[in-house]
Amino acid sequence: MSTPSPAASTPALTVGLLGGGTVGSGVVHLLAEHAEEIAIRVGARLEVGPVVVRDLDKPRDLAAGTLTDDPAAVVDDAAVDLVVEVMGGVEPACAYITAALERGASVVTANKELIAGHGTALRALARDKGARLEYEAAVAGSIPIIKPLRESLAGDRVRKVLGILNGTTNYILTRMTEEGMGFDEALAEAQALGYAEADPSADVDGHDAASKAAILAGLAFDAEVVASDVTVEGIRGVTATDIAHAARMGYLVKLLAIAEERDGQVGVRVHPALVPRAHPLGSVRESYNAVFVEAEAADELMFYGRGAGSLPTASAVVGDIVTAARALRSGERPANGSAVARKPIAPFAEVWGQHSILLDVADQPGVLAAIAQTFGDHGVSIKSVWQEGGGEAAQLLLITHPARQGAVAATLGSLRDLDVVRDVASVIRVEGGEV
C-alpha cells in the first residue's frame, strides 16, 4: 500500500528557468528539496519545467526540469507560469524578460546589472501587464532588503542607507585590518580562494556596489536612479597605514555604498569610509554584506547576511518565486503599483561629512601653520591633528569637522600647491558617527 500523496489533488504552477548554472541548479534543488512545505505555503505545487542553457552537452547537476537550448520554451510558452532569470548579463536577459512580461508571465530575477540599468522600464511593463517582477536576490544576495524597503517601511520615510554591498572588497579590507596585510597581498589571497575574479576591477573599483546602490536608492526614495548617477571610488588606494591610523582612533575602513535624500535631491556614492568599530556595520566581517537604514520613525535598522554564493542567492530567488506564486494563486495585482519619478541627483560636491586626511610633509618649522591656514582659507575647520615621524619627512593625520565635500576638494588642491606638502597620501570620509 503506498502512502497517498497530498500533492495529488493540489493544483500546480510551472516554473521555467533561463540559466542552469550554479544559482539555477541551486534553485531547482531548493524547489525539489522543500517541495512539500512550499506546496503548503503557496497552495499549489511548483513544478520545474524547461531549463534553458546555452550548452546542452555540459554536465549539470539538476534535480528536476528539462534542459533545452531554446529560450522560447520558457519565454513564449503560456504553459510556463513563472519565469526565473538566473543567466546574468544585460542582453539577451533583458529581451527575454521583456518578452515574458509582455505575455503576462511573472518574472523573478537575480540580475543586478539588468535591474540597475532597466529596472524602471521593466517594473512599468510588469505593472501594465498585471505581472509580478521580483528581484530580491539582485541586491545583497540572501538578505531580505527589497521587501523591507518596499513594504515594511512603506509608512515611514528613509533618510539614509549605508551598505556594505560587495563581499570581495569587504573580505580584502577585513584581511588588511585583522592580519595587517597590504591591498595586493589581500587581493591575491582573495583570488586564490575564489572570492575575487582574475580581473577584480568590477569589485575593487566599486562598480558592483554602485549597481546595487542605485537599486537600493531607487527603492528607498521612490526615485529612478541608474548606476551612472553614482559617484564611485574603489579600495585600490586604501593602504595598511590608513587602516592602522583608523584602528588607533577606534575606526575600521569599509567600502560603503551611501544613499541619502536631502531637499528633494538624491545623492548616491560608493567610497571607502571610516566606520566606528562599535557601529553595527563594524561587525560585518569577511565576505558578509549588510544594509544599515536610517528612517524617520523606525530609527536605525540593519540587515545582515551573505551577499553572494549560489545557495544564499538561490534561497532569495526561491523566496521570490513563492511570493510571485502566491500572488498568482490569489489573483493579486502587482503590489508595487506606483510609478517612480526621476528626482534630481545631488552633486557629490554638496555632500557633507568629516574627512580623515593623511599628508606627507616636510619636517620643518611652520608646516602646520601653513597647512592650517590653507584649511581656514577654504572654510574647512580641523578637529584634530596627529604628527608622526621626524627628520626629513613626517606625516600629518588631520580629521576635519563636518565639511562640504567641494570645500575639502578645494582645500586638497591648495594643499598640493604648498611646497611643504609632499603628498596627499590619503583622504577617507567618515560615516556612522563622529570621530
Place this chain on the structure above:
Amino acid sequence: MSTPSPAASTPALTVGLLGGGTVGSGVVHLLAEHAEEIAIRVGARLEVGPVVVRDLDKPRDLAAGTLTDDPAAVVDDAAVDLVVEVMGGVEPACAYITAALERGASVVTANKELIAGHGTALRALARDKGARLEYEAAVAGSIPIIKPLRESLAGDRVRKVLGILNGTTNYILTRMTEEGMGFDEALAEAQALGYAEADPSADVDGHDAASKAAILAGLAFDAEVVASDVTVEGIRGVTATDIAHAARMGYLVKLLAIAEERDGQVGVRVHPALVPRAHPLGSVRESYNAVFVEAEAADELMFYGRGAGSLPTASAVVGDIVTAARALRSGERPANGSAVARKPIAPFAEVWGQHSILLDVADQPGVLAAIAQTFGDHGVSIKSVWQEGGGEAAQLLLITHPARQGAVAATLGSLRDLDVVRDVASVIRVEGGEV
C-alpha cells in the same frame, strides 16, 4: 486659485484604531504626515476614522480621527475597512479582534501577549474569513522579521533563531559590561531613565522575551508554540564577575531567545548566554534588539533595530497597514494560507551546548581531581579550567565541551554534594560559536 488635490479622485479606505496612547497617536501621526506617499503606494487614501479610548477626557495629541469610547464604532462598523489594535493586554483586545475578523475586516496588531497566546486561533479565523491579520510590530518593534520569516525564507529551511528581544535587559547588560556596574545599579539606572518598569519582572525575568520567542518559533518552524512552551531564565543571577570572566575570554553576556528544530522537535528557551564579541549579536548594544537566523541555504542572516518605542513601533504598524490596505485594494486572499501543526516541544534537558561554570571551592589539594571526576562520571567533558584566588577559598571557571543540558544539570547536582564545592556561583550557556 487652490491647488487641485491629487487625492480627490483616489478611493479611500477607513482605518479605525483600538487605543489612542503613544503608539496609537504615533500611527495617526505617520498616516497624516506621509498621507501622499502612502496614497501612491496603496492606490487609495487611508483615512483615520474612529479612535477608541477608555477615557475621553484625557488630553491627547491626535493628528486626525474621531475619539470615541465605544469599541463597536471600530469593531462592528462595516465602514471601517482596517482595524488597528494598539490598546495592549489580552482581554478585551482578543474579543475585539475576533469580532472584527468575524465580519471580514483586516486587522493589524502590535500585541505580543495576544499573538503569543492566541495567534494560531486568530490566524485560522482570518484565513476562514478571507481577512488579513498582520502583527510585525508584535516582535522586535520596528525590525522587519515576521515578513522575512514568512515570505523571504519561504523556500528555505530555518535551523535556528537567536534573538536579543528585550531592550531593557540588553540595556542593563550593556551597562554592566561597559561600565562595570552590578545588576542592581544598572537596573536602577534603567528605571530612572524610563527603560525599565518599577516592577521590572516581565523584562528581567525573561517573560517578555519568551512571548516574542514563541511567536518567532511558530513562524520559523510552521508550528504552534505558546509562551508556556518556552524554558525561561532571566538575568537577575548575572553578576559583574560573570561578565568579567566572559570578557577575558572574548565573550559578552546577552539574554538570548533561542529557537531550534531538531528531529521534528521544536525547542524554545530564553536564558543568559555567552556570545563571542566578534559575533554580529555582539554589536547589539543598549536597548537595541536583533534577530539572528541560521537557515539551510541562506546561511546566516541578522535583522537589527529598535525593539520598542512608540515611533518605531508605529512605523511597523503603519507598514502593516499599508500591506493590508494593498491586499484589500488588489483583492488578494490572505497570503499565509497554511494551517500550522502542533509539533512536539523538545525537552530542555535534550539541548546540547557548551557551558561556562563558575564554582566557589575550597583551596586545598585534590579539589580539581574531585571535580574533574564528577564531570567525567556524568559524561561531560571539560575543555578548559581557570583557577583564581587562593588562601581559604578559590574560584574555578570551567568551560565544558558541548554537552547535553540534562547531563550538565546532573553534574551540577553532584558537584553541590561535594564537600570541596562551596557554591555553584553561576552557569551560563555558550551560543554563537565555541569558546
